[in-house]
Each structure stands twice: as structure tokens, then as C-alpha cells.
Amino acid sequence: MSTTTVTPVEAVRLVDPYPYYARLVATRPFAHDSALGAWVAADAAAVRAVLGSGALRVRPVAEPVPAGIVGTPAGEVFGDLVRMTDGAVTARLKAVVSEALVGCDTARAGELAARFTREVLARGGEVSYEELMFAVPARVVAALSGLTDGADVEAARAIGDFVGCIPAGATPEQQRAAATAAARLRELLGPGLDRAADGLLGELVRAADRAGWEELGPLLSNAVGFLSQTYDATAGLVGNTLVALARGASVPEGPEGTAALVREVVRYDAPIQNTRRFAAEPFTHGGLTVEAGEQVLVVLAAANRDPAVNPDPHALTPGRVNPTVFTFGASAHRCPGAQLAGALAAAVVTELRTAGLSTSATPAYRPLANARIPLL
Numbered sequence: 346m347s348t349t350t351v352t353p354v355e356a357v358r359l360v361d362p363y364p365y366y367a368r369l370v371a372t373r374p375f376a377h378d379s380a381l382g383a384w385v386a387a388d389a390a391a392v393r394a395v396l397g398s399g400a401l402r403v404r405p406v407a408e409p410v411p412a413g414i415v416g417t418p419a420g421e422v423f424g425d426l427v428r429m430t431d432g433a434v435t436a437r438l439k440a441v442v443s444e445a446l447v448g449c450d451t452a453r454a455g456e457l458a459a460r461f462t463r464e465v466l467a468r469g470g471e472v473s474y475e476e477l478m479f480a481v482p483a484r485v486v487a488a489l490s491g492l493t494d495g496a497d498v499e500a501a502r503a504i505g506d507f508v509g510c511i512p513a514g515a516t517p518e519q520q521r522a523a524a525t526a527a528a529r530l531r532e533l534l535g536p537g538l539d540r541a542a543d544g545l546l547g548e549l550v551r552a553a554d555r556a557g558w559e560e561l562g563p564l565l566s567n568a569v570g571f572l573s574q575t576y577d578a579t580a581g582l583v584g585n586t587l588v589a590l591a592r593g594a595s596v597p598e599g600p601e602g603t604a605a606l607v608r609e610v611v612r613y614d615a616p617i618q619n620t621r622r623f624a625a626e627p628f629t630h631g632g633l634t635v636e637a638g639e640q641v642l643v644v645l646a647a648a649n650r651d652p653a654v655n656p657d658p659h660a661l662t663p664g665r666v667n668p669t670v671f672t673f674g675a676s677a678h679r680c681p682g683a684q685l686a687g688a689l690a691a692a693v694v695t696e697l698r699t700a701g702l703s704t705s706a707t708p709a710y711r712p713l714a715n716a717r718i719p720l721l
């Protein structure tokens with residue numbers, strides 16, 4: 346793949362997409378890309394403006410739920426997610442979801458992630474990085490949601506099927522598997538939506554009570570969302586941190602050094618490289634207008650390295666002071682799971698370092714349009 350013809354979507358899986366992103370920031374900070382059929386926001390100013398605009402929505406107005414899953418349990422869950430909806434009702438639900446996640450016990454999340462990592466390693470044989478990157482963080486979020494005794498493992502597996510329906514190119518088979526998974530995840534998680542329960546779901550119901558939010562269905566969908574939001578993104582953060590270490594990043598071995606590295610990898614090699622917006626109304630930035638119906642690709646990973654907001658942006662500097670980071674989004678849809686994600690990734694990587702394990706420095710990447718996940 347030549348870097349002269351690459352699109353910002355193909356860049357996600359390059360061994361080093363950053364020279365390409367730097368050219369976008371310097372020469373095309375906000376521009377229409379005809380190969381992509383979308384606008385591309387690449388510098389910090391454009392990314393901030395796009396994410397902050399009410400004219401730009403997370404889904405196309407004409408297709409709030411992907412056509413292939415409408416009317417299925419996967420479509421019902423999708424249509425309730427704060428991630429996938431806009432407006433006043435979503436804003437109320439987002440406040441509830443955020444309160445539950447921000448109040449989450451990240452120390453316990455880290456302990457569980459360390460324990461599950463040690464369990465995987467104790468089995469011996471070839472190390473399954475796939476399991477460590479995807480299943481372990483998902484299992485922790487399942488456990489924090491009240492699932493134990495194998496139900497955590499089942500939920501971690503089912504969420505892999507559910508996220509298959511999210512990309513625009515999902516096949517009918519993936520959509521069917523996602524529908525089955527969504528139904529099962531609702532069955533598994535439903536009983537945990539109890540105000541007396543510990544953990545994430547108890548917090549969710551109590552936060553809903555405080556906000557006067559009464560409908561249980563959307564709470565249950567967003568509990569499934571906790572797992573789906575964890576899945577690819579946290580796998581990418583674990584993987585990209587391991588690759589940074591393999592490329593020579595030098596931080597002390599203990600949990601603090603590793604946590605500082607994880608925080609900088611979030612900026613330096615973002616696990617979620619881009620997100621999308623769809624214009625419901627015209628949106629103007631830098632004298633250019635996105636018309637209603639047009640799409641914007643928001644290149645979070647490019648904006649993280651904009652020299653206008655981060656000095657020496659191409660240096661990996663654990664402990665960097667007050668970095669500007671777009672990896673978790675911004676404004677109305679900003680990710681409320683950032684602390685949890687950092688705790689999970691730091692715990693998994695700390696255990697792997699303690700076990701003396703290391704990975705390739707130049708892996709291939711999964712062929713995904715927005716998540717940057719190495720194949721280790």
C-alpha cells in the first residue's frame with residue numbers, strides 16, 4: 346500500500362501511519378477526500394470543532410440503526426446506546442451512564458485484570474495475546490457487572506459477536522450472530538440491574554434513580570454497551586502498549602511506570618484512530634461547508650500529534666505534562682470509560698512484563714476501519 350494513495354481509513358493499519366497523518370495536519374487539516382467520499386478533520390482545531398457541533402450527529406439521519414439489524418435484539422440494543430444516538434433524551438441517559446462509569450472501582454478492575462491475566466498465563470503453552478487483549482478486559486467488565494462462575498467468560502465471548510454488527514461492512518451472517526449475542530447478553534446482564542447490587546450495574550440503577558430515569562430497557566442496552574465499548578478499544582490499548590515496549594519505550598517495570606506508558610500510548614498510538622459524524626444540518630469550519638447528508642471522518646490519532654496542541658508530538662514521552670488527547674473523543678460524546686480502560690490495560694501489561702513476555706515491534710494490524718489493533 347503506497348502512502349501517496351492511502352486514505353485515512355487505510356492508514357489505521359499501517360505499521361507507521363503517523364508521517365501520513367502529519368502531512369494531513371500540515372496541509373489538509375480540514376478537507377473533502379473524494380476517494381473516501383467524506384470530509385476529513387485532521388488537526389486539533391477541526392477535530393474539536395466537529396466533535397463540538399450539534400449539526401453533526403453520530404448516525405446518518407436516515408439510518409439511525411444499521412438496516413441489517415433493525416427489528417432484532419442487536420438493533421434494539423444499538424438504537425438505545427448513548428454512543429449511537431443524539432438529542433435531549435440521550436443527554437439525560439449519558440449523564441446516568443457516565444455517573445456509573447466514573448464511580449467505578451478502577452482498583453478492583455485492575456486486580457481482576459491482573460488475576461485473569463495470570464490465569465491465562467498459568468495455562469502454559471503458546472501465549473494467546475488475542476485472549477489477553479480482548480477477552481480479559483471484557484471479562485473484567487462482565488465481572489464488574491455481576492457476572493461470575495463462567496457467565497463472565499460467556500459474556501466476553503458473546504460481546505465479540507455483538508461488535509461484529511457495528512462496522513458499516515458487516516455481513517448478514519455477522520448481523521445474525523450479533524442478534525443472537527445481544528439477546529443472550531440481555532439475559533445474562535438483566536438480573537444485575539438491581540439497586541441493591543454491587544458494581545457497575547447497581548451503580549447504573551442508583552444513578553438512574555437519582556436522575557429520575559425510569560426505563561430499564563435502555564439501561565440494559567447500555568450495560569451491553571459497556572462490554573462492546575471495552576472490547577476492541579481496550580484490546581488496541583493493550584496491544585499498542587506492548588508494541589511500544591517492543592520498540593524500546595523505556596519505563597520502570599512496576600505498575601506506575603506501566604500506567605504512565607499506557608497514558609502516553611493513548612495519545613501517541615491511539616487504539617481508536619478515528620470516528621465519524623454525519624451532517625444533519627450544514628456545518629462550516631475554516632470557510633468550508635459540510636452540507637446536510639455529508640459525512641466527516643474525524644481523525645483523532647492525527648489531532649493527538651498536532652504540534653499546535655502538543656509540543657514535540659512525535660516523541661513518546663511517558664509522564665508528559667497536560668497532554669491534549671482526542672483518543673477518547675470530546676464534547677457531548679466523550680468517552681466516560683477512559684479511567685477504567687487505562688486501569689485494565691495497565692494491569693494486563695504489568696503482568697506480562699512481570700512474566701518477562703514481549704512481542705513483535707512491527708506486527709501486522711487487523712483490517713479494521715477505526716480501531717488500531719496489532720496481531721500479536
Ligand code: HEM
Nearest residue numbers: 427428571574575578579582620672673674678680682686
Ligand atoms: C482504550 C479504550 C477506549 C477508547 C480508546 C475509547 C474511545 C471512545 C471514543 C473515541 C468515544 C466517542 C466516540 C465518538 O464521539 O464518536 C467513546 C465513547 C464511549 N465509550 Fe469509550 N473508549 C475506550 C474504553 C471504554 C470503556 C472501557 C468503556 C466502558 C466500560 C467505554 C464506554 C464508552 C461509552 C459509554 C461511550 C459513549 C459515550 C457517548 O457517546 O456519549 N469506553 N469511547
